[in-house]
Amino acid sequence: MDDDAELVARLQAGDEEAFVALVERFHAPMLRLAGAYVPNRAVAEEVVQDTWLGVVRGIARFEGRSSLKTWLFRILVNRARTTGVRERREPPVDPSREPAVSPERFAASGGWARPPAPWADAVDDRIAARQSVTHVVKHLSELPDGQRHVVLMRDVEGLSAREVCDVLGISEGNQRVLLHRGRSRLRGTLEDEMGRG
Protein backbone atom coordinates (compact mmCIF):
# COMPACT_ATOMS: atom_id res chain seq x y z
CA MET A 1 0.00 0.00 0.00
CA ASP A 2 2.86 2.42 0.74
CA ASP A 3 4.24 1.83 -2.75
CA ASP A 4 0.76 2.61 -4.03
CA ALA A 5 0.56 5.86 -2.09
CA GLU A 6 3.86 7.12 -3.47
CA LEU A 7 2.97 6.14 -7.04
CA VAL A 8 -0.46 7.74 -6.76
CA ALA A 9 1.03 10.99 -5.48
CA ARG A 10 3.44 11.07 -8.41
CA LEU A 11 0.65 10.29 -10.89
CA GLN A 12 -1.49 13.03 -9.41
CA ALA A 13 1.43 15.42 -9.86
CA GLY A 14 1.58 14.46 -13.54
CA ASP A 15 4.86 12.53 -13.34
CA GLU A 16 5.32 10.86 -16.73
CA GLU A 17 7.79 8.29 -15.38
CA ALA A 18 5.21 7.17 -12.85
CA PHE A 19 2.72 6.67 -15.68
CA VAL A 20 5.26 4.62 -17.64
CA ALA A 21 5.94 2.50 -14.53
CA LEU A 22 2.23 1.83 -14.20
CA VAL A 23 1.94 0.94 -17.90
CA GLU A 24 4.87 -1.46 -17.63
CA ARG A 25 3.36 -3.20 -14.66
CA PHE A 26 -0.26 -3.41 -15.70
CA HIS A 27 -0.68 -3.05 -19.46
CA ALA A 28 -0.17 -6.74 -20.28
CA PRO A 29 -2.31 -8.07 -17.39
CA MET A 30 -5.05 -5.59 -18.32
CA LEU A 31 -4.92 -6.68 -21.94
CA ARG A 32 -5.35 -10.28 -20.83
CA LEU A 33 -8.29 -9.42 -18.60
CA ALA A 34 -9.93 -7.30 -21.31
CA GLY A 35 -9.56 -10.27 -23.63
CA ALA A 36 -11.80 -12.26 -21.29
CA TYR A 37 -14.65 -9.80 -21.97
CA VAL A 38 -14.48 -8.70 -25.57
CA PRO A 39 -14.53 -10.69 -28.81
CA ASN A 40 -11.08 -9.91 -30.20
CA ARG A 41 -7.63 -8.51 -29.66
CA ALA A 42 -8.25 -5.19 -31.41
CA VAL A 43 -11.23 -4.42 -29.18
CA ALA A 44 -9.26 -5.50 -26.09
CA GLU A 45 -6.48 -3.05 -27.04
CA GLU A 46 -9.05 -0.27 -27.44
CA VAL A 47 -10.54 -1.05 -24.05
CA VAL A 48 -7.13 -0.94 -22.38
CA GLN A 49 -6.20 2.34 -24.06
CA ASP A 50 -9.54 3.76 -23.03
CA THR A 51 -8.81 2.58 -19.49
CA TRP A 52 -5.49 4.44 -19.47
CA LEU A 53 -7.32 7.59 -20.51
CA GLY A 54 -9.76 7.00 -17.65
CA VAL A 55 -6.82 6.56 -15.27
CA VAL A 56 -5.16 9.82 -16.35
CA ARG A 57 -8.46 11.71 -16.10
CA GLY A 58 -9.54 10.06 -12.84
CA ILE A 59 -6.34 9.83 -10.79
CA ALA A 60 -6.99 13.21 -9.17
CA ARG A 61 -10.11 11.72 -7.59
CA PHE A 62 -8.45 8.47 -6.47
CA GLU A 63 -8.69 8.37 -2.67
CA GLY A 64 -6.95 5.09 -1.92
CA ARG A 65 -10.01 3.37 -0.53
CA SER A 66 -9.11 0.35 -2.67
CA SER A 67 -5.67 -0.68 -3.91
CA LEU A 68 -4.47 0.98 -7.10
CA LYS A 69 -4.65 -2.39 -8.84
CA THR A 70 -8.27 -2.94 -7.82
CA TRP A 71 -9.13 0.56 -8.99
CA LEU A 72 -7.44 0.00 -12.38
CA PHE A 73 -9.13 -3.35 -12.90
CA ARG A 74 -12.50 -1.92 -11.94
CA ILE A 75 -12.19 0.84 -14.55
CA LEU A 76 -11.11 -1.77 -17.07
CA VAL A 77 -13.99 -4.15 -16.34
CA ASN A 78 -16.51 -1.30 -16.52
CA ARG A 79 -15.17 -0.21 -19.92
CA ALA A 80 -15.02 -3.78 -21.15
CA ARG A 81 -18.62 -4.41 -20.11
CA THR A 82 -19.92 -1.37 -21.95
CA THR A 83 -17.84 -2.31 -25.01
CA GLY A 84 -18.12 -6.07 -25.02
CA VAL A 85 -20.82 -7.73 -27.05
CA ARG A 86 -20.62 -10.84 -24.89
CA GLU A 87 -22.21 -9.33 -21.83
CA ARG A 88 -23.05 -6.01 -20.22
CA ARG A 89 -22.92 -7.15 -16.64
CA GLU A 90 -21.52 -10.08 -14.75
CA PRO A 91 -23.72 -13.09 -15.48
CA PRO A 92 -25.61 -14.21 -12.38
CA VAL A 93 -24.23 -17.31 -10.69
CA ASP A 94 -26.23 -20.26 -11.91
CA PRO A 95 -27.61 -21.84 -8.74
CA SER A 96 -28.05 -25.24 -10.40
CA ARG A 97 -25.63 -27.84 -9.20
CA GLU A 98 -22.47 -28.22 -11.20
CA PRO A 99 -20.56 -31.08 -9.57
CA ALA A 100 -16.80 -30.68 -9.31
CA VAL A 101 -16.40 -34.28 -10.45
CA SER A 102 -18.77 -36.30 -12.63
CA PRO A 103 -21.23 -38.24 -10.39
CA GLU A 104 -20.40 -41.41 -12.33
CA ARG A 105 -16.99 -41.45 -10.71
CA PHE A 106 -18.53 -42.19 -7.31
CA ALA A 107 -20.11 -45.36 -5.98
CA ALA A 108 -23.60 -45.30 -4.47
CA SER A 109 -21.91 -45.16 -1.05
CA GLY A 110 -20.42 -41.75 -1.97
CA GLY A 111 -16.86 -43.09 -2.12
CA TRP A 112 -14.69 -43.04 -5.24
CA ALA A 113 -15.52 -45.68 -7.87
CA ARG A 114 -12.93 -44.28 -10.28
CA PRO A 115 -10.47 -42.31 -8.13
CA PRO A 116 -8.11 -39.72 -9.64
CA ALA A 117 -4.90 -41.32 -10.90
CA PRO A 118 -1.81 -39.64 -9.48
CA TRP A 119 -0.19 -37.12 -11.85
CA ALA A 120 1.81 -34.83 -9.64
CA ASP A 121 5.10 -36.38 -10.76
CA ALA A 122 4.34 -35.86 -14.46
CA VAL A 123 3.54 -32.19 -13.86
CA ASP A 124 6.72 -31.70 -11.87
CA ASP A 125 8.67 -32.52 -14.97
CA ARG A 126 9.65 -29.21 -16.55
CA ILE A 127 8.56 -29.90 -20.11
CA ALA A 128 5.30 -31.46 -18.97
CA ALA A 129 4.71 -28.43 -16.76
CA ARG A 130 5.17 -26.04 -19.68
CA GLN A 131 2.77 -28.07 -21.80
CA SER A 132 0.32 -28.14 -18.93
CA VAL A 133 0.45 -24.34 -18.60
CA THR A 134 -0.36 -24.03 -22.33
CA HIS A 135 -3.16 -26.52 -21.89
CA VAL A 136 -4.58 -24.74 -18.86
CA VAL A 137 -4.56 -21.38 -20.71
CA LYS A 138 -6.52 -22.88 -23.59
CA HIS A 139 -9.14 -24.39 -21.31
CA LEU A 140 -9.31 -21.25 -19.17
CA SER A 141 -10.47 -19.36 -22.25
CA GLU A 142 -13.28 -21.91 -22.67
CA LEU A 143 -14.73 -21.57 -19.17
CA PRO A 144 -18.14 -19.89 -18.79
CA ASP A 145 -17.83 -16.09 -18.40
CA GLY A 146 -18.13 -15.71 -14.63
CA GLN A 147 -15.80 -18.62 -13.88
CA ARG A 148 -13.25 -17.35 -16.40
CA HIS A 149 -13.21 -13.84 -14.94
CA VAL A 150 -12.82 -15.02 -11.36
CA VAL A 151 -10.15 -17.69 -12.03
CA LEU A 152 -8.19 -15.26 -14.20
CA MET A 153 -8.16 -12.56 -11.53
CA ARG A 154 -7.54 -14.88 -8.59
CA ASP A 155 -5.14 -17.51 -9.87
CA VAL A 156 -3.45 -15.84 -12.84
CA GLU A 157 -3.34 -12.18 -11.75
CA GLY A 158 -3.11 -12.93 -8.05
CA LEU A 159 -5.87 -10.66 -6.75
CA SER A 160 -7.31 -11.46 -3.32
CA ALA A 161 -10.89 -12.70 -2.89
CA ARG A 162 -11.84 -9.28 -1.48
CA GLU A 163 -10.33 -7.48 -4.48
CA VAL A 164 -12.15 -9.69 -6.98
CA CYS A 165 -15.45 -9.03 -5.20
CA ASP A 166 -14.73 -5.29 -5.38
CA VAL A 167 -13.79 -5.36 -9.06
CA LEU A 168 -16.74 -7.49 -10.16
CA GLY A 169 -19.30 -6.32 -7.63
CA ILE A 170 -20.18 -9.86 -6.50
CA SER A 171 -20.55 -11.41 -3.05
CA GLU A 172 -17.79 -13.47 -1.42
CA GLY A 173 -20.02 -16.54 -1.59
CA ASN A 174 -20.58 -16.19 -5.34
CA GLN A 175 -16.91 -15.49 -5.85
CA ARG A 176 -16.07 -18.79 -4.16
CA VAL A 177 -18.68 -20.73 -6.14
CA LEU A 178 -17.31 -19.42 -9.44
CA LEU A 179 -13.72 -20.05 -8.35
CA HIS A 180 -14.59 -23.59 -7.26
CA ARG A 181 -16.39 -24.48 -10.48
CA GLY A 182 -13.70 -22.97 -12.67
CA ARG A 183 -10.80 -24.64 -10.86
CA SER A 184 -12.66 -27.97 -10.72
CA ARG A 185 -13.27 -27.92 -14.46
CA LEU A 186 -9.64 -27.08 -15.16
CA ARG A 187 -8.43 -29.92 -12.93
CA GLY A 188 -10.73 -32.21 -14.88
CA THR A 189 -9.27 -31.14 -18.24
CA LEU A 190 -5.76 -31.68 -16.89
CA GLU A 191 -6.74 -35.12 -15.65
CA ASP A 192 -8.02 -36.00 -19.13
CA GLU A 193 -4.72 -34.84 -20.58
CA MET A 194 -2.63 -36.80 -18.07
CA GLY A 195 -4.68 -39.89 -18.80
CA ARG A 196 -3.82 -39.63 -22.49
CA GLY A 197 -0.12 -39.15 -21.77
Added chain:
Amino acid sequence: MLLRRRDVLCREAVELVTDYLEGALSRRDRSRFERHLTACPHCREYLDQMRVTIALLGRVEPESLAPEVRDELVTLYRRWRA
Protein backbone atom coordinates in the same frame (compact mmCIF):
# COMPACT_ATOMS: atom_id res chain seq x y z
CA MET B 1 -21.43 -25.44 3.89
CA LEU B 2 -22.72 -27.17 6.99
CA LEU B 3 -22.02 -30.85 7.20
CA ARG B 4 -24.09 -33.26 9.17
CA ARG B 5 -22.48 -35.04 12.03
CA ARG B 6 -21.53 -38.18 10.12
CA ASP B 7 -18.25 -38.56 8.25
CA VAL B 8 -17.56 -36.69 5.03
CA LEU B 9 -18.04 -38.74 1.85
CA CYS B 10 -15.58 -38.46 -1.06
CA ARG B 11 -18.39 -37.06 -3.23
CA GLU B 12 -18.83 -34.28 -0.67
CA ALA B 13 -15.13 -33.75 -0.03
CA VAL B 14 -14.44 -32.69 -3.64
CA GLU B 15 -17.02 -29.91 -3.21
CA LEU B 16 -15.32 -28.64 -0.05
CA VAL B 17 -11.85 -28.23 -1.51
CA THR B 18 -12.15 -24.56 -2.48
CA ASP B 19 -13.82 -23.54 0.78
CA TYR B 20 -11.05 -25.44 2.56
CA LEU B 21 -8.25 -23.72 0.62
CA GLU B 22 -9.97 -20.34 1.06
CA GLY B 23 -10.25 -20.81 4.81
CA ALA B 24 -14.02 -20.54 4.50
CA LEU B 25 -14.99 -23.71 6.38
CA SER B 26 -16.14 -23.53 9.97
CA ARG B 27 -13.71 -25.05 12.47
CA ARG B 28 -15.94 -28.08 12.81
CA ASP B 29 -16.26 -28.67 9.07
CA ARG B 30 -12.57 -28.08 8.63
CA SER B 31 -11.64 -30.76 11.13
CA ARG B 32 -14.13 -33.18 9.55
CA PHE B 33 -12.67 -32.52 6.13
CA GLU B 34 -9.15 -33.03 7.43
CA ARG B 35 -10.16 -36.21 9.19
CA HIS B 36 -11.51 -37.50 5.89
CA LEU B 37 -8.23 -36.61 4.14
CA THR B 38 -6.25 -38.53 6.73
CA ALA B 39 -8.28 -41.64 5.96
CA CYS B 40 -8.62 -41.22 2.17
CA PRO B 41 -5.57 -41.25 -0.13
CA HIS B 42 -7.76 -40.59 -3.22
CA CYS B 43 -9.10 -37.34 -1.80
CA ARG B 44 -5.57 -36.35 -0.76
CA GLU B 45 -4.54 -36.91 -4.36
CA TYR B 46 -7.54 -34.90 -5.52
CA LEU B 47 -6.65 -31.97 -3.25
CA ASP B 48 -3.09 -32.18 -4.50
CA GLN B 49 -4.29 -32.01 -8.12
CA MET B 50 -6.34 -28.90 -7.34
CA ARG B 51 -3.22 -27.34 -5.83
CA VAL B 52 -1.18 -28.25 -8.91
CA THR B 53 -3.89 -26.75 -11.15
CA ILE B 54 -3.77 -23.49 -9.17
CA ALA B 55 0.04 -23.47 -9.29
CA LEU B 56 -0.01 -23.93 -13.08
CA LEU B 57 -2.42 -20.98 -13.44
CA GLY B 58 0.05 -18.91 -11.41
CA ARG B 59 2.76 -19.68 -13.93
CA VAL B 60 0.95 -18.15 -16.88
CA GLU B 61 3.12 -15.21 -17.93
CA PRO B 62 1.66 -12.04 -19.43
CA GLU B 63 3.15 -11.17 -22.79
CA SER B 64 5.87 -8.55 -22.53
CA LEU B 65 5.10 -4.94 -23.33
CA ALA B 66 6.29 -3.97 -26.81
CA PRO B 67 8.40 -0.77 -26.79
CA GLU B 68 6.22 0.77 -29.52
CA VAL B 69 3.09 0.23 -27.44
CA ARG B 70 4.75 1.95 -24.50
CA ASP B 71 5.91 4.84 -26.72
CA GLU B 72 2.43 5.25 -28.17
CA LEU B 73 0.94 5.43 -24.68
CA VAL B 74 3.51 8.03 -23.65
CA THR B 75 2.56 10.13 -26.70
CA LEU B 76 -1.11 9.78 -25.77
CA TYR B 77 -0.31 10.62 -22.16
CA ARG B 78 1.27 13.93 -23.22
CA ARG B 79 -1.77 14.74 -25.36
CA TRP B 80 -4.23 13.82 -22.58
CA ARG B 81 -2.36 16.00 -20.09
CA ALA B 82 -2.02 18.94 -22.47
